[in-house]
Every structure is written in C-alpha cells, then in structure tokens.
Amino acid sequence: MKGEELAQRIAHTREKLVKTYHYFLIIVLSLAVCSQLSMALTGQTPTQYVVIRAAFHIHTTYSGGNWTPSQVVDLYKSYGFNCISITDYNTVNGSFAGVAEAKARGNQTGMIVIGGQEIIAQFPKNNGSTVFKHVLALFLTAPINDPLAWNRTSDVQWYFDQIHNQSGIGIIAHSWDMNDQTVTGTSNSPWWQFRNASYVDGWEIFNYGVIGNGMTDDEIYNVLGRGKIAIASQDFHKTSITNSTYNVLFCINATEEGVKDALINQRLVVYSHGRIFGTREAISLYQRYNVGSP
Numbered sequence: 001m002k003g004e005e006l007a008q009r010i011a012h013t014r015e016k017l018v019k020t021y022h023y024f025l026i027i028v029l030s031l032a033v034c035s036q037l038s039m040a041l042t043g044q045t046p047t048q049y050v051v052i053r054a055a056f057h058i059h060t061t062y063s064g065g066n067w068t069p070s071q072v073v074d075l076y077k078s079y080g081f082n083c084i085s086i087t088d089y090n091t092v093n094g095s096f097a098g099v100a101e102a103k104a105r106g107n108q109t110g111m112i113v114i115g116g117q118e119i120i121a122q123f124p125k126n127n128g129s130t131v132f133k134h135v136l137a138l139f140l141t142a143p144i145n146d147p148l149a150w151n152r153t154s155d156v157q158w159y160f161d162q163i164h165n166q167s168g169i170g171i172i173a174h175s176w177d178m179n180d181q182t183v184t185g186t187s188n189s190p191w192w193q194f195r196n197a198s199y200v201d202g203w204e205i206f207n208y209g210v211i212g213n214g215m216t217d218d219e220i221y222n223v224l225g226r227g228k229i230a231i232a233s234q235d236f237h238k239t240s241i242t243n244s245t246y247n248v249l250f251c252i253n254a255t256e257e258g259v260k261d262a263l264i265n266q267r268l269v270v271y272s273h274g275r276i277f278g279t280r281e282a283i284s285l286y287q288r289y290n291v292g293s294p
C-alpha cells in the first residue's frame with residue numbers, strides 16, 4: 001500500500017509540474033504577443049544602429065609615432081576598426097597635415113577618419129603650482145595652434161572654446177596625473193576640479209598606451225552620471241595595437257556625423273581588458289547587438 005501511495009504522489013506531482021510548465025509557457029507567449037502588439041499599435045520599431053569600433057587617440061610620425069598617417073589607417077583597418085581619429089600634438093608645426101593624409105587613405109579603404117589634435121597646455125593645480133595636461137580635440141576642421149601653449153597657466157576654458165568654435169568635442173586625456181603614475185584614478189589630479197565644468201565634453205577613462213592607467217570605477221560612474229562622454233584609448237604611438245581596449249559605438253549611420261551623434265548621446269561602450277563601461281542604455285545596446293569580446 002505504501003508503495004502505491006508513493007507512486008500516486010509522484011504521478012500527482014508530475015502532473016502539477018506539467019501544468020505549471022504549461023501556465024508558464026502561456027504567460028511567456030502572451031507577453032511576447034503583447035509587446036509585438038503594442039509596438040504595432042504605437043508604430044514603434046527599435047532603432048537599428050550601425051555598430052562601429054573606434055579609437056580616438058592616435059599619434060603618427062608627425063608627433064613621435066612610428067607609423068605614417070596612411071599606415072595607421074591600414075593598421076587599424078586590419079584590426080577591425082571602422083573609425084579612428086588622428087590626434088597629433090598641436091605643439092608640432094604642420095602636424096595637422098597628417099589628418100588630410102589619413103582622411104584620403106580612409107576614403108580609399110572605407111575607414112571613417114576624424115580630424116583631431118592632442119592639445120598640450122599648462123594648467124593650474126589645486127596647490128597653486130601648474131602641470132602639463134592634455135585635451136583631445138575631436139572633429140576639428142582646422143588646427144588649434146596656441147602660441148601661448150607652453151606658458152598658459154589658467155585659461156582652461158579657452159581651449160574648449162576653440163574646439164567648440166569648430167563644433168568639435170573636447171575630451172580630457174589621461175585625466176589622472178600623468179606625471180605621477182603612482183596616482184591611480186583622477187581624484188588627486190588637477191583635472192578633477194573641472195568635473196563640474198559644463199564645457200568639458202568628456203573624459204578618457206582608460207589610457208593603456210604610454211600611461212597604462214585608468215580611473216577607478218567610482219570615478220567612471222561619476223563621469224557617466226554627469227552625462228559626460230567616456231572613452232578609452234591605446235594612445236597609440238609606436239607599439240602594435242592590441243584589441244585589449246577600444247570603443248564600441250551605436251551610430252545612426254556609418255559617417256563622421258553618425259559617430260559624433262553617438263558620442264554626444266553617450267551611445268558607446270568602452271571595452272577594456274574584459275570589462276565594459278557605459279550608461280545603462282549603452283550597455284543594453286551592447287547586449288542587444290551581441291557585440292561580445294573581440
């Protein structure tokens with residue numbers, strides 16, 4: 001009798017499980033139908049973006065690099081990048097010519113090439129001394145040559161104004177104190193005092209080329225939470241690039257304007273050494289497009 005009872009119980013439980021599974025299926029299917037229906041009713045379809053892999057901080061033979069602008073385009077192309085910006089130093093006379101060369105090569109090979117410069121200037125520190133800091137000026141059509149670059153000490157906004165006059169984007173490069181590599185993160189950097197400055201468009205949160213350092217997670221989310229653009233760079237000069245750090249953008253189209261729009265609207269995810277950073281929306285796009293690791 002006991003055995004029969006047990007068998008009955010098992011059969012009953014199995015029946016219950018099957019029923020539960022069926023209910024579950026019905027709920028899942030209903031939800032799917034509802035979401036399709038609501039999209040059809042509201043006329044909404046999910047926006048289709050072009051996924052672009054980009055590097056925004058690159059030097060050529062014009063400013064200490066080993067590769068000519070054309071070679072840089074070919075090299076990044078071979079690593080699967082769709083977009084690069086050439087950012088030779090503004091303190092090197094004639095370096096902006098590299099942008100024209102890279103753009104010509106990009107037109108031949110299907111690479112989006114953004115005109116840029118890495119601007120070097122002296123900036124004030126909290127303690128009253130000064131330090132050399134760099135700004136990535138992106139989407140430039142003409143060079144920003146500042147004759148006072150080596151002794152300008154206070155007018156940080158001047159540089160950003162020059163960038164914005166060209167409808168460009170200004171990103172603070174290696175935002176921690178590059179002169180003291182024991183300093184991790186930006187909190188001790190003279191740049192951190194500018195975190196509330198509305199004219200700063202974005203921050204380089206990782207730089208694995210010559211600096212090999214990055215922001216702390218708290219600082220990264222601080223930047224993202226302020227609506228600022230967060231990018232990561234190899235700061236390419238001499239060494240072969242690797243796929244350990246790059247930016248993934250979700251663009252309305254594969255053009256320079258499409259890339260700019262994605263940056264301004266924070267539709268990008270930073271990939272660095274197995275981790276990704278971005279706004280919640282950008283991360284969900286990253287998952288939806290199943291970008292994954294290189």
Ligand SMILES: [Zn+2]
Pocket residue numbers: 057059118235
């Ligand atoms: Zn650089």
